[in-house]
Amino acid sequence: MQLVTYQDRAREQAARVGVVLGDYVVDVALLGLQANASLPSTMLGLIDAGPAALNLLRGLIDTHRAQWPVGTATWLSNVRLLAPIPRPRKNIFGIGLNYVDHVAESSRSLDTDKEMPAKPVVFSKPPTTVIGPGDAIEHDSAITQQLDWEVELGVVIGRSAKRIAQADAIDYVFGYTVINDISARDNRRAGQWIFSKGQDTYCPMGPCIVTADEISDPHDLELSLTKNGRVMQRANTAQMYFRIPVLIADIAAAITLEPGDIIATGTPSGVGAGRTPQEWMQPGDIIEARVERIGTLRNPVVSV
Numbered sequence: 001m002q003l004v005t006y007q008d009r010a011r012e013q014a015a016r017v018g019v020v021l022g023d024y025v026v027d028v029a030l031l032g033l034q035a036n037a038s039l040p041s042t043m044l045g046l047i048d049a050g051p052a053a054l055n056l057l058r059g060l061i062d063t064h065r066a067q068w069p070v071g072t073a074t075w076l077s078n079v080r081l082l083a084p085i086p087r088p089r090k091n092i093f094g095i096g097l098n099y100v101d102h103v104a105e106s107s108r109s110l111d112t113d114k115e116m117p118a119k120p121v122v123f124s125k126p127p128t129t130v131i132g133p134g135d136a137i138e139h140d141s142a143i144t145q146q147l148d149w150e151v152e153l154g155v156v157i158g159r160s161a162k163r164i165a166q167a168d169a170i171d172y173v174f175g176y177t178v179i180n181d182i183s184a185r186d187n188r189r190a191g192q193w194i195f196s197k198g199q200d201t202y203c204p205m206g207p208c209i210v211t212a213d214e215i216s217d218p219h220d221l222e223l224s225l226t227k228n229g230r231v232m233q234r235a236n237t238a239q240m241y242f243r244i245p246v247l248i249a250d251i252a253a254a255i256t257l258e259p260g261d262i263i264a265t266g267t268p269s270g271v272g273a274g275r276t277p278q279e280w281m282q283p284g285d286i287i288e289a290r291v292e293r294i295g296t297l298r299n300p301v302v303s304v
Contacts, residue, residue, distance in 0.1 A: 001058070002295075003028075003175070003209045005043050005086055005132075006079040015082050017043045019061065020208060024073040031060050034069045043085050043209070047158060047174050047259045054211065083132035083205040084177055085156070089260055091124035092154075092203055093251055094181060096193065098266025099239050105274030110185065120242045120250050123193045125181070125264070129203035136302040137182055138201045139283050144184035147281040147301070150267035151225035151233050151289040153218065154179040155244055156209055161257040169245035172257065175209040176218055178297045179264045180225070180289040182281075185273050203264075204289070204299045215293055218244055222292040223268070228285055232275075235268030237291075242266075 002020040007013055017040065018025040028046060032039030037056055040046045046053055064072075097103045097117055106112040131137070139147055158174030182202035187195050215221070218237060225233040242250070247263055272279040281287065283303035290296040 001054070001211045001214065003043065003046070003084065003211065004207065005082045005084050007082065008074055009078050009080055015086060016041050017046050018079075019057070020076060021061065021065070023076050024068065025076050025079050026061070026068060026073045028057060030072045031064065031069070032056070034064065034072065035060055044089070044260045047156070050159065081133045081207050083130050084209045085205070085260060085262065086130065086132065088127045088130060088262055089258065091126050092129070092179075093261065093263045094123045094125055094193075094197060095242070095247055095264060095266040096121035096123060098241050099235065099268040100241060101235075101239070101269035102267055102271070102274070103241075105269045105271065109273045109278065116241055120247055122251060123197060125194075125198050125203045128200050129198055131201050131204050131299065133206045133297055133299070135204065135299060136201065137204065137281065137287065137299050138199075138304045139281065139301050140304050143199070144186055145280065146185035146273070146278075148183045148185050148272040149225055149227065149232065149281060149287055149289070150181035150183060150271055151223050151291070152179045152181050152264045152267050153221060153223060153237050153291055154205060155218070155248070155263040155265060157248070157257045157259060157261040157263070158212070159259055161248060161252040164249055164252050166245045166249040169248035169252075172248060173212045173244070174259070175211040176215055176291070176294055177205055177209045178207070178289050178291045178294050179262075180204040180287065180297060180299065181264050181267060204297055206297050207295045210294050221294075224290050225270070226288045227281070232272070233268055233270035235270075237265075239268060240265060
């Protein structure tokens with residue numbers, strides 16, 4: 001399923017969780033009411049509700065696909081999509097230096113180690129970094145002159161994980177999304193990345209979460225990023241150095257992963273810092289990050 005968090009443009013309403021089906025967004029909670037069943041109205045609520053809720057939702061979709069009950073479906077063109085999880089409960093787990101070519105370009109331009117890391121490099125991005133499709137990436141020239149892009153596959157955790165085996169780790173995934181890990185390269189402090197990567201608007205996310213059952217192999221997805229229509233990054237998740245089960249098990253060895261937690265799995269080569277000459281995002285730019293089978297995340301860059 002392609003799950004979104006949305007608001008109807010025609011009326012003021014709180015953000016709600018829906019399923020994209022063709023040209024429509026079908027409201028999850030309202031569809032549940034058709035079966036006298038309680039389904040959550042938020043993405044985090046749906047994740048918390050577990051497999052039983054998803055199975056119920058799938059059954060209702062199959063039942064009503066020929067004709068949606070009155071009031072449950074809205075034209076996709078009439079809604080505003082938000083980040084799938086507009087306000088994560090805790091920091092996003094970022095993974096650095098997880099594609100071989102990106103490690104090489106970073107060692108040349110960002111003074112990182114030229115050798116592949118022995119273990120995943122983990123940093124974090126606060127919940128206030130998250131913005132959705134169409135929202136503006138803020139460029140504050142008083143803080144940074146080196147604002148950079150990083151297209152990444154995002155992994156959304158579906159149930160609590162602590163000290164789990166790698167062989168079981170993929171079973172803890174709820175679904176996948178697109179993340180643009182924005183980075184102010186000149187804001188790294190003594191090797192620490194959180195100020196560089198954790199400023200407001202530095203985690204565009206969306207346009208949806210595709211549930212794990214629809215992506216049989218998350219390590220075979222094309223991903224790309226364009227700046228004003230020009231391709232800057234293009235790769236495949238097969239090039240990840242530490243694969244998703246390794247990342248989940250590594251984090252969960254010491255930090256409990258909870259439903260709704262998000263892991264940004266790293267970026268391939270082609271970032272602005274690695275280009276010759278270096279190239280940065282500027283106000284007026286349009287950045288589009290895409291992951292195959294999930295969608296395209298489009299965000300403008302604005303001056304603040």
